[in-house]
Amino acid sequence: MKTIAILGSTGSIGTQTLEVVRANGDIRVAALSAGRNIALLEQQIREFRPRLACVWEEEDAKTLRTKLADLSVEILSGMEGLKAVAVCEEASILVTAVVGMIGIVPTIEAIKAGKDIALANKETLVTAGHLIMPLAARCGVKILPVDSEHSAIFQCLNGERQNKIDKILLTASGGPFRGRSYEKLKNVRVEDALKHPNWAMGQKITIDSASMVNKGLEVMEARWLFDVSLDQIQVVVQPQSIIHSMVQFADGAVIAQMGTPDMKLPIQYALYYPERRLLAGERLDFAKLGSITFEKPALDTFLGLSYAFEAARIGGSMPTVFNAANERAVSLFLHRQIGFTDIYAIIRDCMDHHTVISDPDVTQILDTEQSVYERIEARF
């Protein structure tokens, strides 16, 4: 029996991970962690009976301890709690499904403790890929991608490890605003940006998909995960989200992974890799589908994607600036304090005013994040 721990069990990826666990019935959950949704966490603890759980605020931990006095679960809080969940002795896999750079430190601790990582949290590789990948190699742990595109690439590489990747074709849906001009993007409302055409996800990543910043973060992730140069990564818009990504090899062969848009597939693949298990759900019907179409991404409109390539090329601490500026800007947009294209303006401003640290350690990464937040706070 496999045993796992989950960071961010109350979120979109976290709850779908628990659906996969529930459907299979042969994975034990040793530890769970949530941010502030203690009502859902309580239900999850009652159902999955972890030994350990963690919430962000100590006050919430106290409330939960009282509510769960009938169980023997240990409830911790804050970063120390997240780290304890990450290194929880019984678990062999840590699912990192928290949103934000808060995922970096616990993930590093888990790798050091020899846990394989089912990685959903993008920020980890975007900001600290240069530290995480060599550390994982040294510790002999697997980084199993959960993001659908990276899982697709990982699946395309099965049996191909000895062959050099010529190109990664990273697919994008183009989001709800595909085809719009930059002018028309200026006045989009929060409700419009939250309507993703194909995927149901957490709020932050849904906005990132609408701005195509998400694709930019995925380019940065792909570069570390698959050890390719940025020039070997091409973003292809594929509006139906049927092809989850493709790999081109030296002989010109292109291998694609396809399926209906369902995050449970990449989650389950990561948990049972390399085994494929039954996953109930809709199957592709190509006759009904009729066609799969492709477009070039509109880099002049969706500036987030071109800024991401720029930040990745500069490297060092610049991807952290890109990520932190976007995170804060998305939060301001969700609170209706700025317009949609101001997200791009804020990223641009922060990137323009940053002095790059070439090979940042974790402290420098987190300090960079903080200084970006402070800059934005002072101006908005």
Ligand code: NDP
């Ligand atoms: P959600 O916003 O749905 O969930 C985030 C989770 O993180 C929740 O459990 C939340 O807890 C928890 N959390 C937030 N803040 C803290 C904190 N300070 N301490 C501890 N836990 C915290 O996000 P998603 O599930 O959509 O995304 C998670 C990660 O996976 C992101 O990095 C995203 O980019 C990536 N990803 C998501 C995909 C998707 O389909 N959703 C696809 C590919 C990647 P609570 O709700 O209790 O506050």
Ligand code: MG
């Ligand atoms: Mg994705």
